[in-house]
Every structure is written in C-alpha cells, then in structure tokens.
Amino acid sequence: MPQPPTHALTRLLPDSFPAATVEAPPLMPIDLARAKGQHRSYVEALSALGLTVILLPADESHPDCCFVEDCVLCADGVALVANLGAASRRGEERAVAEALRPYLRLEAMQAPATLDGGDCLRIGKRIFIGQSKRTNAQGLARVREVFGSLGFEVVSVPVAGSLHLKCFCSKVDEDTVLLADRTVSPEIFHGLRVVLVPHEEAYAANCVAVGGTALISQGFPETERALHAAGLRTVALDNSEIRKADGSLTCSSVLF
Ligand code: CIR
Numbered sequence: 001m002p003q004p005p006t007h008a009l010t011r012l013l014p015d016s017f018p019a020a021t022v023e024a025p026p027l028m029p030i031d032l033a034r035a036k037g038q039h040r041s042y043v044e045a046l047s048a049l050g051l052t053v054i055l056l057p058a059d060e061s062h063p064d065c066c067f068v069e070d071c072v073l074c075a076d077g078v079a080l081v082a083n084l085g086a087a088s089r090r091g092e093e094r095a096v097a098e099a100l101r102p103y104l105r106l107e108a109m110q111a112p113a114t115l116d117g118g119d120c121l122r123i124g125k126r127i128f129i130g131q132s133k134r135t136n137a138q139g140l141a142r143v144r145e146v147f148g149s150l151g152f153e154v155v156s157v158p159v160a161g162s163l164h165l166k167c168f169c170s171k172v173d174e175d176t177v178l179l180a181d182r183t184v185s186p187e188i189f190h191g192l193r194v195v196l197v198p199h200e201e202a203y204a205a206n207c208v209a210v211g212g213t214a215l216i217s218q219g220f221p222e223t224e225r226a227l228h229a230a231g232l233r234t235v236a237l238d239n240s241e242i243r244k245a246d247g248s249l250t251c252s253s254v255l256f
Contacts, residue, residue: 001125002075002174004211007053007054007103007256008046008047008049008255009056009099010068010253011056012039012066013032013066016062017032018063020063020246021086021089021246022245022246023163035245038239038241042239043055045237046215061091064086064092066247067092068096068251069252070085070092072100073127076152077104079105079106080147081093081096082115082139083115084134085115085116085133085135100254113136114134115129116135118130118163118250119131119165121170123175125152125153127143128155128157128165128188129154130164131159132162132163134164162183163246166206167205168184169183169184169206170206170209173212176195177189177192178195178205181197193230197222201223203217203220205223206249206251207227208253208255210255212231216235217237217243218239218240
C-alpha cells in the first residue's frame with residue numbers, strides 16, 4: 001500500500017493571479033490580498049496536518065502557477081511531469097519538477113499527450129484518470145506506461161461539464177472516496193467506501209485529507225456532516241477567492 005504523504009509542495013500566488021485562466025469570468029473580480037491570505041491559511045493548515053511544506057516562489061508570467069497539483073502525478077516515489085492541458089500554463093511544471101527532483105524519480109510526458117494533475121486521483125493501487133478537456137487519451141496512455149509497471153491499475157473516467165475529475169471527487173483515505181452525487185456513478189469506485197456529497201455541494205467534494213483530518217471548503221454543512229459521520233475530523237477553509245480562478249483545495253498542493 002502506498003505510504004502516507006510526509007511533504008506538501010506549494011507555490012505562492014503571483015500578483016498576476018487575477019488574470020488566471022477561467023472557464024467563465026467571476027461575478028466579482030478576484031481580491032488579490034484576500035486570495036493571498038486564503039492561500040497563507042491553506043499552507044498553515046497543511047503544516048498543521050504534520051506535513052513538511054515546501055513553498056516555491058511565484059512566477060509572475062504564469063498567473064495559475066499556485067495550482068501546482070496540475071503539474072505532476074506522484075505515486076510510489078515517481079513523479080510524472082505533465083504536459084499541461086492549457087497552453088497558457090505550460091512552463092509552470094519546470095519549477096515544480098526541479099523542486100521534486102531531490103525526492104522522487106522524474107518521468108516526462110511529450111506532446112501530443114496532455115494531462116492535468118487535477119484529473120488524477122490515486123487511491124490505493126488504483127489511479128483514476130479523468131478524460132477532460134485538459135487530459136487526453138495519450139496522457140492517459142502515458143500514465144499507464146509509467147505507473148502500470150509499478151503495479152497500479154489505471155482507470156479512465158469520462159469527465160464532461162467539469163474542468164477536472166477532482167472537481168467532484170477526492171481521496172479521503174486509502175479505502176474511501178468523497179464523491180458528489182449525480183456526477184459519475186459510484187460504481188467506478190467499486191471496492192471503496194463512497195461518502196456522498198449532495199449535488200448542490202459538489203465543490204466541497206474536493207478535500208485534502210491526511211491522517212483522518214480533511215481540509216474542506218467553508219460553507220458546505222452537508223459535506224461536513226457526511227465526513228464527520230464517516231469518522232473524519234474536518235477543518236473548514238475560506239477558499240472563495242481561489243475558487244474564482246476555478247481552483248479547489250487539492251489544486252494548490254502536491255502531497256508526496
Ligand atoms: C486552470 O484553469 O487551469 C486554473 N485556473 C485552475 C486550475 C485548478 N486546478 C485544479 O483544480 N487541479
């Protein structure tokens with residue numbers, strides 16, 4: 001079984017963050033100072049989970065650079081460095097890869113393969129890969145090539161109507177997935193305990209859980225209740241400004 005993470009890689013928000021790539025412009029513009037404050041609280045919360053936090057400097061030429069999750073898929077001592085699905089984001093992965101090099105064996109991905117880490121959900125020895133606008137069949141094939149030989153089963157999951165797979169599901173522990181109702185069939189996760197979140201709270205199905213504590217987005221009471229009923233402690237974080245840039249909680253860290 002994969003080892004629990006000991007480290008969290010994060011990256012500061014650049015001042016250019018309000019120009020982040022978005023599916024639709026937010027109703028209210030991003031408040032940069034608040035966004036930075038929310039990111040600081042997130043980093044502190046990761047540290048309080050017992051993780052050693054690595055904080056990379058921001059890259060002003062990449063407004064989305066804080067969303068480090070998308071740059072890499074890590075499992076069992078290997079980091080597959082992504083060819084990011086959004087052309088505007090390509091290049092973000094370089095600093096992330098260099099920061100991981102001392103800890104993990106790096107593997108590369110070449111075009112036409114594309115992949116965003118937000119489409120990658122590893123639970124136990126299975127890796128679920130969302131097939132979205134950002135992650136294509138060649139990206140999936142590269143994941144199979146790299147991680148199949150390490151004993152992982154790689155499962156393709158169609159993603160329509162959401163940016164990434166993890167916009168509506170995430171790992172709670174090695175036996176449990178948090179999933180928003182009426183997104184994909186729970187059958188995809190056969191053998192796992194599925195904690196269901198009401199469809200209206202789909203955003204909160206993206207949590208960062210380590211050692212029985214889940215960081216969740218603030219303002220989603222049903223999700224909090226469901227996680228408590230499943231035996232988890234929760235820490236609710238205000239993620240409202242990050243959300244305006246289509247970010248969730250997992251996207252701002254790489255756990256390894
Ligand atoms: C993007 O569109 O790529 C960024 N604005 C948001 C990325 C969020 N990433 C994630 O949830 N893994």
